[in-house]
Amino acid sequence: MADKKYLIEINHVGKKFGDLTVLKDISIKVKEKEVVVIIGPSGSGKSTLLRCINGLEKPTSGNVFFDGMPVNGEKNINEVRTEVGMVFQRFNLFPHMTVIQNLMLAPMKVRKISKKEAYDRGMSLLRKVGLEDKADYKPSQLSGGQQQRVAIARALAMKPKALLFDEPTSALDPEMVHEVLDVMKEVAEEGMTMVVVTHEMGFAREVGDRVLFIDGGVIVEQGTPDEVFNHTKEDRTKLFLSQVL
Ligand code: ADP
Ligand code: MG
Secondary structure (H helix, E strand, O other): OOOOOEEEEEEEEEEEEOOEEEEEEEEEEEEOOOEEEEEOOOOOOHHHHHHHHOOOOOOOEEEEEEOOEEOOOHHHHHHHHHHEEEEOOOOOOOOOOOHHHHHHHHHHHOOOOOHHHHHHHHHHHHHHOOOHHHOOOOHHHOOHHHHHHHHHHHHHHOOOOEEEEEOOOOOOOHHHHHHHHHHHHHHHHOOOEEEEEOOOHHHHHHHOOEEEEEEOOEEEEEEOHHHHHHOOOOHHHHHHHHHHO
């Protein structure tokens, strides 16, 4: 049985694509309101791991629980995706819809809330991310940083229990990175449970409760930001940090 006090439980997860082993025996438990930051080189399996949490990938071995429920089978996976928002590197807003329509769609369709409630919730979230005046714009009329703030607002509109971020600032021009990280920090401070894959070490240090360094599909090192960044134990972690800091 999955322990209830953990919102996300990853138990001995392995993942292969054909002959390629991408994840090897990964176990991570994330408590409610915890912010776990995952760092690691490109190709180390970070995205695959995140995708196993909401059922976008199926582990080859081991299992994942969300809020005590196994993440497998269509019914459970649909429920998990309702409760777990995901923000990707590339802004994945619906291009033919306005910003406010992007925010209203899933809450109306999936949560069955009224149009008025969806609108009010959407506008209040746009206010929160500083984009109330862009409600009627199309995504293409916004900067990358603004689109990513809309993507976060859209995820929040579903009132998720947890949010997953997969390198949310990697595709942004440098001057737009901070505005997205600021919104993420605010969301974390409000108590959202978050798993964040990022190369932004400042964010990891400041906002992360725990930092995990993944390389070659295994957790090489984990601890508080102070432990991982200031008292690094493993040579592989030291090498990686020397390259990104
Ligand atoms: P990261 O996010 O850390 O850069 P990924 O999880 O995206 O790493 O990828 C890890 C490895 O798995 C890479 O070698 C990648 O090419 C491979 N991979 C990812 N998804 C697939 C897939 N659907 N089919 C085959 N190989 C994949
Ligand atoms: Mg990735």
